[in-house]
Amino acid sequence: MVFDSEDSSKCAQVFMVCWTIWRARNDLVWNQKYTKVGRIVAEAMQHLTQWNIAQSRWSQASLRPDVEGDGASVWARPLPNKVKVSVDAAVFNDRDAVGFGLIARGTDGRLITAKSIVHPHLVSPVTAEAMAIKEALSWIDDMQWPHVTVESDCLVVVQAIRSKTPMRSHLGGIIEECRRLLTQFHKVSLFFVKRSANMVAHQLARESYDYPGRSFDRCSVPVSIQNCIELDLK
Known part of the structure; x- marks a missing residue:
């Protein structure tokens, strides 16, 4: 047997x-x-x-934020000369697709640029969150931002990326790629935040199916996303 x-x-x-x-x-x-x-x-x-x-x-203990800086419930502006990238994923079961929302903001809290991506294959929510973080890290590499904080509201994926546990699966391959990308950056940090601190990326992920493969600046960003940004600044 x-x-x-x-x-x-x-x-x-x-x-x-x-x-x-x-x-x-x-x-x-x-x-x-x-x-x-x-x-x-x-x-x-x-x-x-x-x-x-x-x-x-x-x-082994119940999942909980275990790194200083984790668990923020309110979005905070990045420190001077830093960029903060918020990332989230949405699963579209009725369309056999998943979408990602990536938002980059500067010290003033205003939008630097944003990106929406649609992946035309249905995957699990956890896999979608891992894919979104990988897309964010690749985006940071392309943009050549020197000092970046990445925030996700998926604690399971954030902790998986931080761990050294070998993973042999499609999801594990994505986690390994995120680890590889993080090791090649000198000043990129990954943190877990609560959904309430990630609403802009959450909203863009939910709308990503309407804007596949689009990049936005302050003038072209959808009104719904701009409204979420303004709420973060209050």
């Missing part, structure tokens, strides 16, 4: 695939919802990665 000849990580993968097949079978029987084989395997690996994150030593 596979359980006699393989190591524990392989056995865990088999167990997780079996469990995901069982869930897909229930979806078909009770909800008439068909799930493709590739999607079943991808979801199994995502669930396994998330389980490994939850079980790893750095998160």
Whole structure:
């Protein structure tokens, strides 16, 4: 049997695939919802990665902000000569897509630039959040900003990026890429903030499907996004 000849990580993968097949079978029987084989395997690996994150030593206690600067409930302006990038993701189940909102603001709290991205494949919310952070780090690299603070409201992904836990899955590959990008920057920091401190990026992510692949400046940013920025400045 596979359980006699393989190591524990392989056995865990088999167990997780079996469990995901069982869930897909229930979806078909009770909800008439068909799930493709590739999607079943991808979801199994995502669930396994998330389980490994939850079980790893750095998160044995309940998830909570554990780094100074984490957990802000109100957006704050960056220090002089710094840029703050807020990032969020939205899942569009009815459109089989996910969207990302990236917002860069300066010391005055005003918009420097913003970007909306649509990824035309449906992934889990946690994977979408990890993809959004990877997009933000790549964006920072392209823009060549010297000193940047990145803020996300997904604690699981922020802690996964900070950890050294090996991850063998699609989600794990994205986490590893985020780690690689962060190590090549000298002055880029990643923090967790509460949703209330991330409303501008949250709003842009929700509207990203209407603005795929768009970049915005202060003159072209949608009114709804500008209104959120103004609320942060009050």
